Amino acid sequence: MRTIETIQELKAWVKETKGSGETIGLVPTMGFLHEGHISLVNKAKAENGRVVMSIFVNPAQFGPNEDFDRYPRDLERDQRLAEQAGTDVIFAPSAEEMYPRESQISISAGALADVLCGAKRPGHFDGVLKVVAKLFHLTEADRAYFGQKDAQQLAIIESMVEDYNFPLSIRRGETVREEDGLAKSSRNVYLSEAERREAPLLQQALQLGKQAAIEGRDPVSVVRQYLDGRISGEIDYIELLSYPALAKEIEGEAILAIAVQFEKARLIDNLIFHVKGN
Amino acid sequence: MRTIETIQELKAWVKETKGSGETIGLVPTMGFLHEGHISLVNKAKAENGRVVMSIFVNPAQFGPNEDFDRYPRDLERDQRLAEQAGTDVIFAPSAEEMYPRESQISISAGALADVLCGAKRPGHFDGVLKVVAKLFHLTEADRAYFGQKDAQQLAIIESMVEDYNFPLSIRRGETVREEDGLAKSSRNVYLSEAERREAPLLQQALQLGKQAAIEGRDPVSVVRQYLDGRISGEIDYIELLSYPALAKEIEGEAILAIAVQFEKARLIDNLIFHVKGN
Known part of the structure; x- marks a missing residue:
C-alpha cells in the first residue's frame, strides 16, 4: 500500500491506473478509522480494481467553535488498518495541498442543509461538498463510498452528483455498530x-x-x-x-x-x- | 458526424471513446456558429483524438429580461459548419434533458461575478458554471475550449477548474474578428x-x-x-x-x-x- 501526500503524485497514480483499464473506488474519510470505514473499503474492493482511501480532516467543514483541532488523528494506525483491509492507496494531503488559495467559486448545499445537522452546523455541508468535489475530480473514481450514519451528508452528496452529472456512482454503506448498538464513530x-x-x-x-x-x-x-x-x-x-x-x-x-x-x-x-x- | 440529443447516448459514446484510449476535446457553444467557434474546433482537433461540440442555449444563464427566447438558433446550419470543421459529435440536448429537476446544489461565481458583465447580469455566471460543470462531467473531456471574447466567463471557468481540481485543461481561443475589427458574435x-x-x-x-x-x-x-x-x-x-x-x-x-x-x-x-x- 502506498501513502500519497501530493496532488501531483495522486494524479500520476490515477493516470497510470486508468490507463491500465482498472476501475477506482474511493473511500473518503477523516481518518481515525473504525469498522465502519473498513466495511466501506471491503465494499469498494469487491466492486473496483483499485481502492483509494482519502484521509483528510477537512477544515472547510468545521465551524469556528467545533472540534477541528482536537478531532482524533492517528495516521500510523490508519495506515495499518487500511492496508490490512486491502486499500491500495491512502491519499493524505495537507490542508495547504488541498487549499493552496482561498476558493473563488463556491458550492452550496442549499435547502438540503436547512434541517438536521445542517441547521446546527452552518456551512458544514458546503465544506463537505467542497472537499468531496475535489476528491472526486482528483481520484477520477468510478464509485465513491459513504456510510449511512452520516445520512444527510450522503443525501447531499447524491444530490450534487445528480445535479452536476459527476461521472461516478455513490454507494451507500450500512451503519456499523458496537454490540450494544452504538454507531461506530x-x-x-x-x-x-x-x-x-x-x-x-x-x-x-x-x-x-x-x-x-x-x-x-x-x-x-x-x-x-x-x-x-x-x-x-x-x-x-x-x-x-x-x-x-x-x-x-x-x-x-x-x-x-x-x-x-x-x-x-x-x-x-x-x-x-x-x-x-x- | 453524429448528433446526440440524450445524456445516455452521450455517455455511451464517451465510454467507448475513452475505452479506446482517445482523448476528448470539448467546444461548448450556444450554437449559431461563427468563425470564432470554428477556430476553437480547429484548436481542439489539433490537440485531441475526438472533438465534441455542445450546442445548448442554456436557460440558466439568461436573466428574466434577457434574450433567451430570441437568441438565434439554426441547428441544421450549425451541423453543416461543425461537420466541415471536423467535429466528431454534436451534443444538442433539450433543456429538459439537461435540467430534469430543479437543482438542489448551487455553484456560485462569487466576487468574480461582481464586475464587468456579471455586475449587469445577476446570476448569469452562476448559470454558466452550472451548465459547464455538467458538460465537463458528461463529456469527461481532457480539454475544453473557450474564446477570449467572453473573457470574464473564461476567467471564472478557469477558477472553477482550479478550485475544484476538474481533471481537464481549459484552453483559450483568441477572439476572431471581422475584417473591420468587429468581434464575431x-x-x-x-x-x-x-x-x-x-x-x-x-x-x-x-x-x-x-x-x-x-x-x-x-x-x-x-x-x-x-x-x-x-x-x-x-x-x-x-x-x-x-x-x-x-x-x-x-x-x-x-x-x-x-x-x-x-x-x-x-x-x-x-x-x-x-x-x-x-
Missing part, C-alpha cells in the same frame, strides 16, 4: 465512561421511534420520552423526514435522526425505513 | 445596418485605450471620449482590471473591456495585454 473516543454507557440508548430510542412512525404515531415524542432523564447529553434534534429528499412530507423512505451533544462528543445516529404516506 | 445578426457600421468603433476605442493604459494614462476616459457621440448604443461599462483575477490592482496582465447595449444586441469586446504595475 471516530468521536466515540471522547465519551466519558458514564456517557459511553448511555450512548446505546440513542439507537434503542430510534428503534422505538421507528415502530411508532410505522404505526402512525409521533416518533419524535416517543424518542424524546425514552431518553428523558436517562442521558446526560443534550438533545440537539430529533427529526423525521423523507429520505433522501429531507422534506417534511413523507411518502415511502423516511429517516428518523437524532443528534446529542455530550460533554466532549456530539453523537449522531439515524434509522432509514419505509413508512406509508397519509 | 452570434448576436451580431441583431445589429441594424447603422449599428453594424458603428460596431467596429468598439475595438478601435479599446486599441486606443490599451495604448493609454500602457503609457500610464486612464484608458477608460480615452475609450469613452472616442465613442462619445459616435455610437447610438448605450455604454454598459468600460473597465480596466487585472486578468484573470479581475481585481482593481493591476500588475502584469490586464483586461480592458467594454459592453454596449444596441437596440436589439448587447455587444462585448475586450483586449488583454501586459501593463506595468505602480
Whole structure:
C-alpha cells in the first residue's frame, strides 16, 4: 500500500491506473478509522480494481467553535488498518495541498442543509461538498463510498452528483455498530465512561421511534420520552423526514435522526425505513 | 458526424471513446456558429483524438429580461459548419434533458461575478458554471475550449477548474474578428445596418485605450471620449482590471473591456495585454 501526500503524485497514480483499464473506488474519510470505514473499503474492493482511501480532516467543514483541532488523528494506525483491509492507496494531503488559495467559486448545499445537522452546523455541508468535489475530480473514481450514519451528508452528496452529472456512482454503506448498538464513530473516543454507557440508548430510542412512525404515531415524542432523564447529553434534534429528499412530507423512505451533544462528543445516529404516506 | 440529443447516448459514446484510449476535446457553444467557434474546433482537433461540440442555449444563464427566447438558433446550419470543421459529435440536448429537476446544489461565481458583465447580469455566471460543470462531467473531456471574447466567463471557468481540481485543461481561443475589427458574435445578426457600421468603433476605442493604459494614462476616459457621440448604443461599462483575477490592482496582465447595449444586441469586446504595475 502506498501513502500519497501530493496532488501531483495522486494524479500520476490515477493516470497510470486508468490507463491500465482498472476501475477506482474511493473511500473518503477523516481518518481515525473504525469498522465502519473498513466495511466501506471491503465494499469498494469487491466492486473496483483499485481502492483509494482519502484521509483528510477537512477544515472547510468545521465551524469556528467545533472540534477541528482536537478531532482524533492517528495516521500510523490508519495506515495499518487500511492496508490490512486491502486499500491500495491512502491519499493524505495537507490542508495547504488541498487549499493552496482561498476558493473563488463556491458550492452550496442549499435547502438540503436547512434541517438536521445542517441547521446546527452552518456551512458544514458546503465544506463537505467542497472537499468531496475535489476528491472526486482528483481520484477520477468510478464509485465513491459513504456510510449511512452520516445520512444527510450522503443525501447531499447524491444530490450534487445528480445535479452536476459527476461521472461516478455513490454507494451507500450500512451503519456499523458496537454490540450494544452504538454507531461506530471516530468521536466515540471522547465519551466519558458514564456517557459511553448511555450512548446505546440513542439507537434503542430510534428503534422505538421507528415502530411508532410505522404505526402512525409521533416518533419524535416517543424518542424524546425514552431518553428523558436517562442521558446526560443534550438533545440537539430529533427529526423525521423523507429520505433522501429531507422534506417534511413523507411518502415511502423516511429517516428518523437524532443528534446529542455530550460533554466532549456530539453523537449522531439515524434509522432509514419505509413508512406509508397519509 | 453524429448528433446526440440524450445524456445516455452521450455517455455511451464517451465510454467507448475513452475505452479506446482517445482523448476528448470539448467546444461548448450556444450554437449559431461563427468563425470564432470554428477556430476553437480547429484548436481542439489539433490537440485531441475526438472533438465534441455542445450546442445548448442554456436557460440558466439568461436573466428574466434577457434574450433567451430570441437568441438565434439554426441547428441544421450549425451541423453543416461543425461537420466541415471536423467535429466528431454534436451534443444538442433539450433543456429538459439537461435540467430534469430543479437543482438542489448551487455553484456560485462569487466576487468574480461582481464586475464587468456579471455586475449587469445577476446570476448569469452562476448559470454558466452550472451548465459547464455538467458538460465537463458528461463529456469527461481532457480539454475544453473557450474564446477570449467572453473573457470574464473564461476567467471564472478557469477558477472553477482550479478550485475544484476538474481533471481537464481549459484552453483559450483568441477572439476572431471581422475584417473591420468587429468581434464575431452570434448576436451580431441583431445589429441594424447603422449599428453594424458603428460596431467596429468598439475595438478601435479599446486599441486606443490599451495604448493609454500602457503609457500610464486612464484608458477608460480615452475609450469613452472616442465613442462619445459616435455610437447610438448605450455604454454598459468600460473597465480596466487585472486578468484573470479581475481585481482593481493591476500588475502584469490586464483586461480592458467594454459592453454596449444596441437596440436589439448587447455587444462585448475586450483586449488583454501586459501593463506595468505602480
